[in-house]
Amino acid sequence: MYLEKLLWECPDVGRVFLVVRGASSGRPDVRPRRDDPSDGRSEEGSRRGEAPASASTSKGASSSSSSQCASLRGWDRPSGWGEDAKATRAPVGDDDDDRAARSATAARRVDDLATSAVFDRLRERHGGDTGLRALLSSKLVAVAGDVGLPRLGLSDADWAAVTDPVAGAQIVVNSAATTAFDERYDEALRTNTWGAARCAEAAAALHRAGRLECLIHVSTAFVNGERLGRTPEATWTTGGSVKREMGRGPPGPSVSGRGGGSGAGATAAPVTGYDGLCPRREARRARDAARSARAALVRAGLGPAAAGGDSSSAAAAATLDPEPLAAALNASMVRLGEGTAKRHGFQDTYVLTKAMGEMLVSEACSAALLETGRVLPCAVVRPSIVESALREPAPGWVEGIRMADPILLAFGKGQVAGFSASTSGLPSGDEGVLDVVPVDAVVNAMLAAARAHAPAVGNDASGNGGLSDAASAVGTHPEAYHVATSVANPLTIRAFVKAATRHFTETPFLDKRGRPVSVSEMRVFPNSEAFLWWAQRTYALPTLARRLRGLLPGGGAGSSAEGGNKVGGGKARRRADRRDQIAERTLDQLRYLSVLYSAYTAYPCRFDSSNTARLHASLDDDDKRSFGIDLGPAGGLDWDTYLADVHLPGLRRYVLKGKGSAPSSKVVAAPATPGGEGSGGSGSSEMSEISESESEGEWA
8 A cells, every 4th residue: 555655645756666576486385385376475464464565755755766675475485594695696596587587477466556456546547447557667667586685685787776876766665574473483584584684785775875765664563572551662672672671581692792672761680691682693593493393304204305315215205295394394483483482572473573673674774874974764663453544545445354354254244252352461440452553544654754754854964854862862773653552542442342343233244145144242251261162162062062963863964854865864964064164164263363363452562652643743734634644533533433434344345345245335434634635535364264255465
């Protein structure tokens, strides 16, 4: 959506470089994927991904260029990455045929953008599909690369074009991410941590040439990990961790020359022998762990031996199935990430590796200051749970099933009674909140921050736009912006339940026979155990009862009243077996989501958004109408209206494509922007058995 907003508000923008990771013939993927290689986004990413990585100019800047850094996954990790990939230029062979194939794939990805509903208002402005394609062709430059590699994995020619001191990019925006909470540790490090460093590398090259206006790094508000209470907007620096702030960090190897905290202002007593997080150390740990795990699995007979063995072992290896090795290796690397996250005070691998990405961006800013004597203008945008648009490009617009959506859809279909949200760790009287933010607010924050931090705009040579004295005083730590609502406009669990219940009561789903699905008030279970006990009683016990009846004399499906004759009994058994299979899969999915999301329901941390409020206040009246990020009630964000009348109808329209909805269901008009007219038009794995929909997601 960032790209759409940019082209809508800034029609005079110059080139936009799209760094896309295309398919290649040079390296097959030996890892079982949960995502479609042709799409490049994981299923979790479609529910809870980041904004499509991008970069551009802000409103009013003319004839300037842009750069987009997107992580589109399509093959396995290259042999070298992170700090060890110093000589690597591309993820596969750099021959002309391979480069041409990857460039062609990148160009096709850009062409596919024109089919997205996100561009509907641009399509109308430019006279239909032909005009939209002409616009995109004139603005977008697709270059094949990989954010996890040095110089973004670009060819020499593409790197020169992106970093050209006269015609190269001026604003770099990185929001490439693998967003699965339970991703392999090495894969998450590669994209979320080192991908941030590689985009900062491109920004530093432009900064040296005097070309850079701003680096926008999109992180997540949940990098605050297991902190409690109101948390300030401050970026992580190497050596920090939540456990260290709390004075209870685990023992670990020393990091020579590294120290300091997280930048969050914590003053807990240091823990002897614990130096916090170091991205380079973690990259080495992940690399060594992967090698050790692979070797151990091969010795156990789960996969082929390493190359270089004798001919007999090579022949034997050719007959082995690589799937068990890949599955076991994946599981080992997932456990490593989860354990490391808990060890340092983070809830999962995703937020751990995003926090370390911030550390490397901070390091790049420090290095740029030492090298040039000028601060590299940079802002870190931290959205919370991003859901559908409040106003733009259309109320309710969304692509893909996001974090809260599987449970919402399952509730509307009568498949779950509610969700679990433990408030045991919250202060007395705190009923718990869900920190949700509309996607268009995140995009507005990115554009507003890019404009505010450009030195020429803020008249501040420090590159901090005059917005804050804190970053200027330090000179190296980027300004952080929580685009979040838990402080500015809390969405209580009670309000969430009320809105969801109202929506599905007033506009229920229709079952396969066209009958409305009746729902009771959404339940909030006090903990995961209570929710799973309900799920067991609902899905497992009926299956068990049917199977026990089948063991009794005369109790088989073929002899039951339902079955009748032998042929009918066979059909009844097949129907019963199918119901049992669906129930088992649904129960497995509920268990998985209950564990995975337990850290995010009734989250004990509250995200202070003072910097974001100051950013909004710094805009003039016209820009507030176009790029406003007032997430309070005064900004038009009423939770009952947003959830019941905008988000859920949008989910049913844009993701479910109207399936299971009455023809009259529609998205309501968004509230007008304060001071002007409304600017919008009208309008994981995925829980396949529960949602019964295809996820096509982009997460902003």
